Amino acid sequence: MKVFFFSLFLASASAFQPLVSSQRKTIHLAQSSDPIIESLDLSERRKFLGSIATAAAFFALPLEAAQARGKKLDYKAVASDIASLVKADPDKGPTLIRVAWHSSGSYAKDDNSGGSRGGTMRFPSEQAHGGNAGLASTAVSWLEPIHSKYAKQGLSYGDLYTLSGVVAVKEAGGPIVPWSSGRIDEPEEAVTPDGRLPNAETGPKGADPSDAQHLRDVFYRMGFDDREIVALSGAHALGRCHTTASGYDGPWSPTPTTLNNAYFTLMSNLKWVPKEWDGPFQYVDAPTGKLMMLPSDLVLLQDESFLKWVKAYGSDEKLFLSDFSDAFAKLLSLGTSGLTPTEWA
Numbered sequence: 056m057k058v059f060f061f062s063l064f065l066a067s068a069s070a071f072q073p074l075v076s077s078q079r080k081t082i083h084l085a086q087s088s089d090p091i092i093e094s095l096d097l098s099e100r101r102k103f104l105g106s107i108a109t110a111a112a113f114f115a116l117p118l119e120a121a122q123a124r125g126k127k128l129d130y131k132a133v134a135s136d137i138a139s140l141v142k143a144d145p146d147k148g149p150t151l152i153r154v155a156w157h158s159s160g161s162y163a164k165d166d167n168s169g170g171s172r173g174g175t176m177r178f179p180s181e182q183a184h185g186g187n188a189g190l191a192s193t194a195v196s197w198l199e200p201i202h203s204k205y206a207k208q209g210l211s212y213g214d215l216y217t218l219s220g221v222v223a224v225k226e227a228g229g230p231i232v233p234w235s236s237g238r239i240d241e242p243e244e245a246v247t248p249d250g251r252l253p254n255a256e257t258g259p260k261g262a263d264p265s266d267a268q269h270l271r272d273v274f275y276r277m278g279f280d281d282r283e284i285v286a287l288s289g290a291h292a293l294g295r296c297h298t299t300a301s302g303y304d305g306p307w308s309p310t311p312t313t314l315n316n317a318y319f320t321l322m323s324n325l326k327w328v329p330k331e332w333d334g335p336f337q338y339v340d341a342p343t344g345k346l347m348m349l350p351s352d353l354v355l356l357q358d359e360s361f362l363k364w365v366k367a368y369g370s371d372e373k374l375f376l377s378d379f380s381d382a383f384a385k386l387l388s389l390g391t392s393g394l395t396p397t398e399w400a
């Protein structure tokens with residue numbers, strides 16, 4: 056059978072060859088022993104051989120590949136359903152970015168464990184990690200109906216959680232971050248131990264210069280450098296802390312549904328004072344008390360190498376958005392392999 060298709064392929068290739076190599080209107084298939092082909096003029100030969108080659112290619116396709124092609128998932132439709140969630144309630148966008156980041160940020164490059172590839176954020180055991188407080192009843196639940204809708208067509212949780220991050224960045228007016236599909240969900244054994252996400256306290260009472268080491272320990276473990284750490288932290292222009300989740304309170308910026316460089320400008324230009332309350336130690340802006348910074352945020356001002364990028368992004372929003380896009384795309388694909396770059400927007 057294979058030999059048959061191969062000879063058909065050779066026959067069709069030899070019929071087309073003269074068209075490429077000369078301007079002749081007719082061709083002489085002197086080598087062809089087939090009198091039927093020889094009796095046809097050029098356009099008839101092309102049609103005949105072309106249709107045989109197409110039919111051969113069609114029948115030679117393995118059945119599974121044809122079936123998979125039929126079921127090919129429309130990621131633009133999935134993205135549009137995620138976008139609808141955010142359009143209906145823009146405050147959901149930042150929480151979707153947080154779930155995308157937390158489902159990827161468990162990665163360790165040394166043993167290639169964790170990361171977004173196994174979609175393990177769907178397990179209560181991972182949702183129970185300290186850093187993931189609040190995600191089970193919010194982002195994870197909001198995405199569940201979308202997973203159910205596309206599960207039969209093969210949508211994995213790993214793809215869903217990461218796609219929701221890039222969709223929410225776009226809905227916040229940010230860049231279209233390149234995204235790849237093809238993560239395959241892994242069993243609960245792939246859940247990594249608690250403690251891999253950064254700690255917002257990073258010091259006994261507020262930010263301390265030595266806390267920069269904590270951020271480096273966590274993000275270097277994933278394979279990021281100082282510039283990328285600061286670029287990623289700029290996501291805190293979005294959203295807010297919830298007393299019902301992390302225990303902290305308030306937004307970082309007055310425009311929490313727009314991705315801009317406000318995190319860096321406000322951090323550098325406002326005076327930050329400890330918030331007086333019974334909750335965990337955090338900062339608020341001195342003039343209004345309405346904006347907040349975590350101790351781990353202000354570490355970026357206290358470390359020379361981080362500060363350099365805080366200043367750069369504060370004075371150049373385009374640079375921030377471009378670096379953020381690169382670093383976020385890298386974050387979402389940590390530990391994955393064999394993914395397919397996918398148009399989703």
Ligand code: HEM
Pocket residue numbers: 149150152153156189253254255256270287288290291293294295296297298300301302303349351383
């Ligand atoms: C640098 C270390 C980081 C620490 C210590 C940290 C900590 C936190 C905490 C405590 C919250 C509040 C959660 C709540 O109460 O709902 C939060 C929210 C958030 N984080 Fe981070 N984060 C860090 C890095 C990042 C990164 C790298 C990203 C994304 C690239 C990110 C994106 C967000 C977003 C968008 C929110 C708002 C969520 C919402 O409004 O529901 N964070 N983060």
